[in-house]
């Protein structure tokens with residue numbers, strides 16, 4: 001493709017003829033010819049350089065003259081239009097090659113609309129403006145840019161954009177058919193530039209509506225992510241937004257984004273995965289982890305979190321109170337009316353408590369029938385006292401559930417921060433200690449924490465640890481106090497009484513540690529120890545001397561009392577009829593089928609059942625009807641001073657008469673004087689127990705007493721203590 005040469009080299013013949021006719025003219029002509037040849041040489045070199053230069057360009061380049069004829073084109077141009085390259089020649093009009101190319105079907109976009117396509121193409125060729133794309137039959141895409149040159153010609157650039165178009169196509173395919181809602185928005189303005197079908201379906205906006213919106217228009221008013229201005233994204237993977245659908249419904253979406261240039265605009269592609277359900281489930285789980293399922297109140301975990309938050313303020317200058325609440329005798333409602341009613345009562349109590357508090361206070365259910373209140377921003381500790389008083393009043397008002405009218409009391413312990421404690425544990429502990437005191441002081445009351453409660457509690461804790469250790473080590477002792485037949489003075493049996501010889505504190509009386517054992521549940525293993533020990537000792541006693549063992553309510557609740565007793569009998573070989581089990585009224589207060597069934601089963605085994613402390617409870621008499629007791633033990637409060645006190649005499653006489661008429665053995669406890677004994681004998685009481693005969697003593701002494709008793713030919717009973 002030589003450049004259109006302006007100068008031609010004259011033939012040698014012309015040169016010879018001219019030279020010989022006019023020598024001066026010939027010389028000038030020769031010079032001119034040499035000059036021209038040099039110029040041609042230069043032009044050829046320039047063309048070669050230009051060609052070399054345009055051939056190394058990655059783009060196709062073509063130069064046309066002002067008539068649109070080919071002047072020069074590079075290798076890439078020829079390759080791009082390989083199907084028409086046979087037509088390219090200097091001086092040929094590009095327009096003509098286009099016409100032939102269209103006729104050959106080399107421009108797929110022109111097929112079926114040849115003239116129209118040609119018209120448009122020629123218009124762009126002769127009046128160049130911007131860029132346009134062209135598709136070739138071999139499936140390539142070419143970006144065309146044409147410009148006018150200063151001499152009226154045209155320079156055309158061709159860029160092969162096939163790969164980019166393929167990428168775009170894949171993107172389109174992925175975008176359009178993606179099941180995940182997707183849209184592209186302009187980074188600068190937030191304006192939505194493209195949207196896929198999944199997004200239009202999911203959000204409910206039409207494509208046109210979508211394309212008229214910005215990213216900010218999709219936001220739900222609840223969206224709190226104020227840090228992210230419209231169109232600017234935080235880039236953590238999968239962060240969430242709350243969006244609004246066309247029907248107003250809120251959805252939570254996890255956003256996946258990447259930057260791209262979309263139709264020449266800096267944009268961002270967003271994939272929005274709907275996680276509303278997942279989020280709801282997560283929220284439900286989080287709620288459940290922080291709330292009580294029955295009442296919907298915050299649970300202990302959330303209460304502590306609220307407290308922690310409040311404590312940071314307390315440490316500065318605020319005062320707050322923690323109130324620990326415990327319903328009085330809730331268990332008996334559960335036991336008598338059943339758990340469903342108990343549960344409903346708890347819900348009603350929770351509602352009343354919630355209704356009685358300010359927005360800023362928190363009430364939580366800590367478990368069972370325990371609630372707690374965090375009262376914030378109080379001016380005076382007395383504010384907590386008046387709140388407690390109000391809560392007691394509100395909770396104590398009657399309830400009606402399923403036609404059952406009931407009332408329930410509540411006791412409250414109060415701790416005030418920061419004076420009673422600056423951290424969560426200390427404040428809760430202090431309020432708990434105060435609650436303990438409120439309960440002990442008669443329930444239905446509130447009590448403030450006092451520092452000395454802490455010391456008392458520490459002592460109690462120490463005692464609990466020591467008692468547990470003594471039980472585990474088997475160092476608790478069992479002493480025996482004789483039960484004397486009043487008529488004959490014979491030893492009928494012994495009551496087993498536990499003794500704790502503390503390594504540092506010496507003998508601790510049962511009255512000081514049995515209640516603690518009851519509260520902590522230690523009375524269950526303690527009871528097993530005493531029972532087994534008593535059966536073993538008694539098995540070695542002569543004749544059919546009986547042994548009486550005290551049982552606590554908790555041992556019945558433990559559920560395996562029958563097995564414990566029968567195991568102790570089997571292990572020690574003691575005959576069941578030689579064992580007496582002493583229970584108090586509190587055991588029967590349980591009103592549980594289980595208690596009665598266990599008592600009947602034990603009695604069927606041959607074991608005797610005694611009612612201890614008779615007369616001290618509210619309804620000792622009525623309990624005589626609920627179970628066939630073998631023995632009644634008259635409480636020592638009626639026996640002491642019996643010789644002189646006529647009221648006690650009347651009561652004791654009535655009990656003895658009752659027992660005799662029912663065929664029940666009567667034992668009088670706490671017989672301290674001969675006058676007491678004399679009265680009991682005169683009324684026909686069967687047995688006596690008390691210091692007049694003997695105090696509780698170790699097994700060796702008790703056995704010795706037995707031996708002595710057997711050797712004696714029935715003397716009247718005298719003091720042995």
Ligand SMILES: Nc1nc2c(ncn2[C@@H]2O[C@@H]3COP(=O)(O)O[C@H]4[C@@H](O)[C@H](n5cnc6c(=O)[nH]c(N)nc65)O[C@@H]4COP(=O)(O)O[C@H]3[C@H]2O)c(=O)[nH]1
Nearest residue numbers: 497498509510511514530550551552670671672689690691
């Ligand atoms: N003032 C006076 N007191 C007398 C007289 N005769 C006996 N006593 C005391 O009266 C208590 C009788 O036992 P309880 O009524 O079953 O009362 C017992 C019983 O309820 C409980 N207890 C003792 N040992 C056990 C046990 O192994 N298990 C259980 N669950 N409770 C026990 O501790 C309570 C107190 O036991 P103790 O201190 O051993 O006190 C014993 C005994 O020492 C007397 O003439 N005058």
